[in-house]
Amino acid sequence: MASFDGKVPIGVPLYYASLAGLKPLVQLLLDKGADINYHDRDYDTALIIASFHGHQGIIELLLDRGADIQPICPRLGSALHASSMRGHRKIVQLLLKKGAHINSCHNRWGTPLQAAIMREEGGVVKQLLEAGADANFQGSVSNCIYQNALQAAVGQRHHEIAQLLFKYGARLAPTGHSVGNPLETAAGKHDLRMVQILLENNAGIRIHDSMFSSALYAAVYEGSVAIAQLLLAKGADANARGRGGGSLLRTAFSSSQDGAEEIFHLLIDSGASLDTLNYEAPLPFAVRNFKDETIKRMIDAGFNVNTPNDRYGTPLHAASYRGNYNMARYLIDKGANVNFWSGEYGSALLAAFCCRHDDILNLLLENGAALNNREGKECIAIQTALICGQSLPLTVLVEKDSESLGCPPKDCTALLTASSLGLQKIVELLVENGANPNGQHSLIDGPLIVSASKGHHGIVRLLLVAGVDINTKGKQYSNALFAALYNGHHAVVELLLDEGADVNAGLLPAGPDYMDFAGERYKLLKSLGVLHSRYDDWHHAIVEKLQYDGFGSVLQMAIYKEHKEIAHVLLERGANPNIQRGWFGNPLQVAAYKEDLSMVQALLGKGADVNTPTKYGNTLQIAIFKGNQTLVGLLLQNGADCNSDWCMGNFQDLAQLHRDGDTVRLLEQRDRPRSYDNAFDNALRIASSLGHEGIVQLLIDHGADVNARTGHGETSLKVASYKGHLAVVQLLLDNGADILSGHHNALEEAISSGHRQIFSLLLEKTPSLARQAHHHRSPGLGPLSAASRHGEQDIIQMLLDKGAEMSIYSQDWPPSNPLYFASSEGHYDTVLLLLSKGADVNLKDGDFGYPLEAAAHNGHQDIVELLLQRGANVDLYDEDDPDDKGGPLQLASSEGHYGITHVLLEQGADVNRRGGVYGSPLHAASSQGDRDIVQLLLNKGADVDSWDKFHGTPLQSACINGYYDVVQLLIEKGANVNAKGEDEDGQALHAAVCWGHQKVVQLLLDNGADITSEHCGMSALQIAKNNDNPTIEELLQERGAT
Known part of the structure; x- marks a missing residue:
């Protein structure tokens, strides 16, 4: 049998043996001294778990050996709880015979009787009741699922068990529990049969408890028609107050349950007063949602037909929206105002118009509904007709309401909407009747920009003839040229260029923050009803903003969107090839990003500066990131400086923003070096990192400095070594790359990333480095320490074969002790190898001092045991070091490593020694x-x-x-x-x-x-x-x- 070394209490194996039903093993563990009553927050006693799984033989053994029958554990309660909930009747009988407390209370399951009920073990329920279980026992544990047995039976819908409990004297009374009394619970669960059983046993209909206030309220709230009807028939008060003080009538009225309206009628028929409805303007809501009979009863009861609410307007608005012609006529007959302005549609006429209910529209017009009844605004009927795509009545409406078109310049919604929908005849009609083509709304692009974005060539021409400003600034799109170009409407672009649109106009948004603007714009469009399926500008706004700032000019956007013909036209019309705006910076960088060689040549031919840097680097760096050797060669031939130092921004973020999936995946596959986020300020380093051998050769041929360093000391050789690009490493070495340059040299980077071939190649160039703790020109980790830190045993052995010795390591700064790093990182085999080569087990180094401290802190118990076997001082720590952590025992105690703490104590660690940042071990724990x-x-x-x-x-x-x-x-x-x-x-x-x-x-x-x-x-x-x-x-x- 395996021995126990203190890592796991011996009571735990006994628990698992009992769970599995392994009686011989249980017997053996008991003979070996296992604690028969062991339990904690994670484990029940062996008796409890055996009772749960029905292992009667083990239960008898445990009881014979003195197991305590009464403990109540967090998970399953007592042994009687466990056997009751699983229906083990013989075990229940045995435990009762041995004196188990039949009414013991668990904080979740309650009594064993309740546990049996919740697990639907009817046979055990009857057995416990016959044995004297108290059917009315109510524990004091507040977080128990049910407070007593009857409550459990009701909550679990066990009808027969409920009747059995009544037979054994169960009483009905308020519980004060969160689930309410039994009658409330049954009503809330739509359990009609249980309600009948409870009423047959004299359940109090008017008893109020904590969850629903009353059983009738529960039925009303849950929409249970049959139960509500039964309770009302038994005398329940229809005017009683529900949870929060609201009336039952209001609860039914505002409910979304299927039976709500029928219950509403039941309550009224049972004497509920409509005065208790207490609902702000309920009639419009009822018209929208209830049957005509209900509405008429409410009107007959005195509800005003012209009282509006903010959402639905008046009852007439609601009927017009719903298309209920009979109700609309009834409301008009009852005095409804056909011109009342309220709600989301404004007037009943507009509600009928937008929802295409022609019969109601005619009814309203016949009864005096006005076409224009909102002062200070344009013709509402025209605006709504445009939004809804109606066209037949527009000519008549425009002629009738032409006076209303002399609106302020800031409000041109009708003209704008017609322009967006491409209704050219309507636009012409509106302009002829005085609509201002230069009218602007504070949150919506003007008619020219909107029509240009939709490609409505005829409307654009019509507006230009009418005198619209061709370069007017927009809100969503910067100008009309941008709008047409972004959406690929080439004919409109050419028209705008022919009419003098500014090809170098800036595209960056001005004015308020875009998100504030977008939120206000959304509210406006919603209030106007513009968020119609045919009006999709909002969708365009969301999509476009993701790329908006990336285009500093229309030329950049044309190149990005691959509108080559337009890009050439723009160049011929004087577009500036060196304009510096947006994410890409200039047009040449956009062309490089898109790998468009012909466009790059065209831009260079127009004088584009090949070396202009931006926030994402320069054009040469972008070409290298894309891995396009031909493009790199073209740029170098045209004077690109391969040694310019310019910090490259997060190019991967740029690719993600512009949905360039191929580039994103490429960069993810070639994961940038962990410490090189700021290393991309040099073309050769970028090419070396990405493994572009051909580009590396091309750059070297054009004079790239192979030993150029960043401010952090990073070199091309280090980057290539870390990334494992063997051919690039060889190429750089052949061209004079310095292995020792930088804080962490290339040899260390090859070790840390596990690239053995590169390590071998580099070591051949500097064999003496294998015998040094670290080099004075490269103060990082030495080769042996780096290999130990990463557990690279093959490399360690290679270094040892090259003459590396453990005796060269001391306590000098920087940290360089291989044994410390191997112990800290948990490389057991590496630790074993280093010890076999003479590593000093008590040599201090690193953040946690000694190897034993590092292993203890990081939870590597096997290494702790090995180091102790090899002579590590169990209490070693540096009293003179103010940053010392106090020793292995303090570190293990502070990090919760129970097994290590036990091992150290068994090996004689001083349990009361104080020191370091943690104090004593007891302080730490x-x-x-x-x-x-x-x-x-x-x-x-x-x-x-x-x-x-x-x-x-x-x-x-x-x-x-x-x-x-x-x-x-x-x-x-x-x-x-x-x-x-x-x-x-x-x-x-x-x-x-x-x-x-x-x-x-x-x-x-x-x-x-x-x-x-x-x-x-x-x-x-x-x-x-x-x-x-x-x-x-x-x-x-x-x-x-x-």
Whole structure:
């Protein structure tokens, strides 16, 4: 049998053996001393888990060996709970015979009777009742699913069990529980049969409880018609108040349940007063959602037919929207105002018009509905007709309402909408009747820009003839030329150019922040009803903004959108090839990004500057990123400077923004070096990183400096070595690249990334480096340390074969101890190899001091055990180093490594040694809230009241972080709740109050904490007041604090 070394309590294997039904193994574990009653927050006792799975033989064995039958564990409760919920009747009988408490209460399952009910074990329910289980037992545990057995049966819809409980004396009474009383619960679950059973057993219909206020309210809220009808027939009060004080009538009226309207009628028929409806302007809502009978009853009861609400308008608006002709006529007969302005459509006429209800439209016109009834605005009928795509009545409407077209220049919605929809005859008609073609709205592009974006050539020409400003600025699109070009309407572009559009106009947006603009624009379009399926400008706005700022000019956009003919026309019309705007910076960089060689040549022919840098680098760098060797050669032939230093921005973000999936995937596959985010300021480094051998050769042939370094000391050779580009490394070496240049040299980069072939190649060039801890020209890790850090045993062996020795490593800065790095990273085999080659097991190095400390901190138990076997000092730490962590035991305790903590203690680690940043091991474990390690340390003799000038006592450390379980354990083990250090030091109570841990404060007070003691002249009560914590303040005052 495997031995237990302290990593896992021996009670846990007993738990698993009992769970699996392995009786011989259970017997063996008990013979070996396993704790028969072991349990914790994760494990029940062996008896409980065996009872749950029905292993009767093991249960009998455990009981014979003295297992405690009564413990209640967090997961399954007691053994009786566990067997009851699984229906193991023989085991239930056995446990009862052995004295199991039949009414024991668990904080989730309640009593065993409740557990059996919730798991639908009817046979066990009857067995428990016959054995004396209290059918009315109601525990004090507030978070139990159900408060008593009857509540559980109702909640689980177990009709037969409910009847059985009544047979054994179950009583109906308010519970005060969150799920309400049984009748409420049954009504809320649409369980008609259960409601009948409860009523047959004298359930109180008017009992109010916590969830629904009453059973009738539950039925109304859930839309249960049959139950509501039954309860009303049994005398339920139709005028009772529901949850929150609202009436039942209002609940039914505003409900979306299927039976809501029928229940609404039931309540009225049962005497509910319509005065209790208490709903703002309910009639429009009813017209939209209810049957005509309901509406007429409400009108007959005195509801005003002209009372509007903000959403639906008046009842007539609602009927017009719904297309309910009979109701619209009925409302008019009852005095409805046909010209009342309200709601989302404004008037009933517009609601009928937009929803295409011609019969209601005619009805309203016959009864005096006005076409234009909104003062200070254009003809609403024209505007709405345009939005809805209607065209037949427009000529008549325009002629009738032409006077309304003399609107202010800022408001030209009708002309704009007609321009967007391409209704050229309507545009012509509107212009002839005085509509202003230069009219602008604060949030919508003007008619010219909108028509240009849609490619409506005829309307664009018509507007130009009418005198519209061809270069007017827009809101969504910068100008008409941009709008036409972006959407690929070449004929419109040519028309605008012929009429003198500015080819160099800037495209970057001006004015308010775009997102604020977009939000306001959306609200406007919605209020105007423009968000119609045929009006898709909003969709374009969202899509376009993702690319908007990338185009500094129409020439850049034409190149990006691959409108080559237009791009050439723009160049011929004087477009500036060196304009510097937008993400791409200039047109040449756009062409390079798109790898358009002919356009690059055309731009160069027009004088484009090949070396102009932008935020994303220069044109040569972009060409290299795209991996286009021909393009790189063309740029170099035209004077591109291959040695210019310019920091490259996040090119991958640029590719993602412009939906360039191929480039994004390429860059993801060639993941940039971890430390080289700012290294792309040189063409050769970019090409080396991406492994473009041909481009690297091309750059070298044109004079690229192979040893150029960034401000961080990065070189092309280092980048290529890290990325594993062997051919590029060879090419750079052949052209004089310096291996040792940089903070971390190329050899170290090859090691860290595991590229053995590159490492071998580099080592052949500098064999002496293998025998050095680090080189004076390259102060990073030496080769052996780097290989140890990454667990590269083949490389370590290669270095050892080249003459590397462990004796060259010392405590000199920078850190260079291979054993430290291998231990820290958890490379067991590497540690073993280094020890076999003479590595000093007690040599200090690195952030955590010694190899043993590094392994303990990072949780590498196997390495900890190995180092101890090889002579590591279990208590070694540097007392003179203010940053020392205090030793292996403190580090393991602070990080929650139970197994390592146990191993160190078994090997003689001083459990009470203080030092370093963590204090004592008990301080470290207490401050991290690790109860298991705290228990282990205390069992091994840790001083429960040890004091440290930085941490106080372990109890104070636990109180600061609110670790209730640890605080409780320390107090149980004798911790002095009033202990303090020097004169001004506080006590545990001050720490808990200061950090607002109410439960901990309560625990300390219950265990004698001095409520009058002061910290820095302040009492605990004063601290609570200063921290604005009224709950703790009240608690302290209840205990006598003043």
